[in-house]
Amino acid sequence: MSTLVTRPSAQRLRQLWKTSCEIFQTAYNPDSIRTGNKVLRQKLKGPAVISYYPVESPVKLRHIRAAFPMFKFPNTEDEHRVMMNELRKRRGKGPPKKKEDTGKRRRR
Amino acid sequence: MVAKVPTPGCFLNTMIMRDNFKRHMAAEAEAERRALKYIAYNMTVPVRARIQAQLRLATMPNYTRMNQVKNRCVVSGKGRAVLSEFKMSRHQFRMAAQNGELPGVKRATW
Numbered sequence: 001m002s003t004l005v006t007r008p009s010a011q012r013l014r015q016l017w018k019t020s021c022e023i024f025q026t027a028y029n030p031d032s033i034r035t036g037n038k039v040l041r042q043k044l045k046g047p048a049v050i051s052y053y054p055v056e057s058p059v060k061l062r063h064i065r066a067a068f069p070m071f072k073f074p075n076t077e078d079e080h081r082v083m084m085n086e087l088r089k090r091r092g093k094g095p096p097k098k099k100e101d102t103g104k105r106r107r108r
Numbered sequence: 109m110v111a112k113v114p115t116p117g118c119f120l121n122t123m124i125m126r127d128n129f130k131r132h133m134a135a136e137a138e139a140e141r142r143a144l145k146y147i148a149y150n151m152t153v154p155v156r157a158r159i160q161a162q163l164r165l166a167t168m169p170n171y172t173r174m175n176q177v178k179n180r181c182v183v184s185g186k187g188r189a190v191l192s193e194f195k196m197s198r199h200q201f202r203m204a205a206q207n208g209e210l211p212g213v214k215r216a217t218w
Contacts, residue, residue: 033152034149034150035151035152036147040146046135046136046139047135050131050132053118053128056114056115057117
């Protein structure tokens, strides 16, 4: 049945394509010219990239300590650091003694 | 770094500060870069404009490029072996997982 019907001309098919694009609001590019639209189609990822690192908290330990002076808020990290330093000192691994400044200068 | 950028609230070291800065700068310049790239790729635009766009893209500072952004470990600052789902490097991930700090993560056996 389809062999009896003549195929429309290329020009007519193009017209059809163009009208179809107008109706469905798609881009009409019959010669496949590179318009760079694929660059515009990509979603912007700026906000997602910025939100990788967590936001710094505006409330710090010193603010909480100032707001509630009757309570004791331990600074766990600092206490750990001090404890480690004490252990090192016990082992003899503390900072070296500073050389006394005798006032003797090297002659240049 | 001249521009002021909010400080992250995680572990801080130089590399994380630099990466954070790059992220903010790249996000700021993203729209401009996209527009320039579009002009450079568009064959219906006159050649001179395309070349100018390409040149401008090439002369933009490196901290505006998305390529330079690197996912770093949020706990240790390590740049390698970082799992994006947890934002942690493999060792930190292992320690946290074994402590039970990661919900739903357990040793794989099947």
